[in-house]
Amino acid sequence: MTTAREAVMPPARSGHVAVCIGKFMIVWGGYNDKVDGMLVTERYVQPDEIHVYRTDTEHWESLKTTGDIPPGTSGACAVAIGNSMYVICGHTSGGHTNEIYRLDVHSLRWTHIVITENSAKPSPRDKFAAWEYKNRLYIFGGFGVNMGEYLWDDGEFHLDTASWGSVRGWNNQLCIFDPKTESWSKTVCRGTIPSPRAAHALVHRTNSNQAYLFGGRHDQFRLSDLYRLDLDTLTWHRIDVNGEVPRGRSWHGFTSVTDDILFLYGGYSQNEDPLGDAWLFDTVKVQWRQLEVEDKPRLWHTVCYGEDGDILVFGGCSSNILHPTTNPNHRRDILVFRLSPKSLFRLCLDAVVLHKDSLESQWYCLPTLLQERLTLKLKGHGTSSMEQRGRTCVIS
Template sequence: MDSTAELRMWSPRERSDHTAFVEGDLLYVWGGYHSVAGEEVFLPSDEICLYDMSSGIWETRAMTGDVPPSLSQTCGCCLNGVMYIFGGCNDNGHTNQLYWVNLLDGMFAWRKVTESKGTPPSPRDRHSCWVYRDRIIYFGGYGCKQLREVNDSQSFITDETSWATIGTALFRFWGWNNEVHVYDPITATWNEPQTNGVPPTPRAAHCSATLGSRGYVCGGVEATAMDMHFLDLESWTWTKVIPTSTVPVGRSWHTLTAVSDSALFLFGGLSATGKPLSDAWMFDVQTKEWTELEHPHRDQPRLWHSACLGNDSDVIVFGGSRDYTLLMDTISFLQSPSQSHCSDVLVFQTQPYPLIRLCEDCIGRNSRILQEQLLWLPPKFQEIIQKRTSCFRAAAKSQERSIPLL
């Protein structure tokens, strides 16, 4: 068997709470965790998976350098081909460390930011970020603060079920925040801009997306409904969006993806009643209307998944949990063992395809009956069709593996 065939048959391990980005035709997937004998196990942080969206072929690359520890609920983003990982937690507690790795030089060598100016955010997880004008803007999350940081704070809601002491004197509290922190990679500088307007309530496990000069955020834990807000990243002014249509049910651990200059795509998550969701919605930022979309993945709910913008405005969803269970009381969420993490790729078409894409897909789906005619095509177009054929076959095999046995 040749190496191409081996790559075609390989697929990454199922996972949730991972980081994913699209650069060119490649989807990069890093980190996360999966279940082994009912226990949640972190996936190695010294490897990264690459998915060719044109061919459906996966491969994995080793990573070196200042490899981050295994983390849960970290926040990742990609800026100019560089992946940044900030925050998260593990058995040692919450962290506010920042790591970066160049995805384009082929080396995949991690670097830890050890010298930066300004004050970094406090340790946290389940936060989000926007990328704008070569800066990373972090919002919200759940984490710990010292007593002096909590007093008289309007940007932090204390989780009264979770607090501790260090030694006999220093108290540390956990809770949700709605803070905004900016990191400039060029100058390695942190700052906390003064915002105007009415900010969203403190929250975590929400979703966010950058659209033009606005950073949008909606939903999350401690948010009572599917509210939508945006921060003007030029004036630092918050605005609450008042929808003009039916609104999706409140949720957390969902995704929000900018798919055009005026549209945001929302998928999945966990409802306020603890139900995994599989609905998809489009939000028009100009008309402020939510529109529920029909799609072929209604029987595949997801939470803690990733969603990235692919070619031709496709949204590429990878991994996540489909029947994760949370035990809830009136105050907090208590996590119970996960049953089913995923490793499949779901593709959502959000815009009409161009004619060339329709032709490529049609030939790729029917390549077996068009074998003789394929030889008439120019060599470069033959390569494109070969990738599309491989992609459809890989998708069919993945669907076969995902069908439960009766």
């Protein structure tokens, strides 16, 4: 990702994955809709393509990948470990999958990690949660087939009885993947284990051995419960929050922004309303605080925390995704939130680009790397509207 490419906006999408590695947010997969009159056809985003957003230049690049390219997928999860992005499970044109792929972000080459025995893999699923701890990859929950024929020692499966003839349902299983041995392991959890669920959000708290789970859908209910998982002992704790709690939701975004602060955005309510609210959770005070932000609903979007301190909300759906006659309004813009203003360096870049008519003739005097950054930033501003680039909010 070091070669400068033409600035290309990513297509609108929902159910995609995104990870931040350094100054880069990498976006892959998901789906959008082709609307022809009253006919709406779902289609997966081109799987051999990734879109990369660079936070310091606010610039998109479209890059082609090679190797064992995964099929088009929605509802997968992605985790960054070192210079690799792992994409796990999800839903494809052939149904739910439990395959795992690794993308080398330098060579842009995919590797399919082949595990042949069903009993050595988690059950096929989507809308689960995944994260990294001590260079291992964890997954929890999701919606898919029964775990009986797959890697299973602990966890429950709850059948979706509302759909006639369904063989799928929700689970609360925790599995661990070791990239060194390229193998999955089953776990036995202790404590107050969350109910089976999907479309929840779980985040590993920065610089700690704790992960936090919020919400998700269990049966016909969208939840507002909060749990903490000790990753060394695999012990779950249900958290009794002091004060106000966000309303129950699924398909929301959740990320860690400091050692003690977690950020929650959007989702889909029990009343099937897209949500545009933002919250901070203080893990020390055990309190939620709602932020005053412009209401821009998003569900099945991604939320990443970048190296420059940006909280990046990308894509997702801004209308009722389950209503049969409603246009889902898949998004392609970025909403940016910050706990503090931009760095002086980034403010200077903004100022130089803003006054390019009078300053561009002098750019040659700058170091080559800085010239390249300014050129990329200028391309990004020249090829995308403010709506596509998104809005910025500094959180006070």
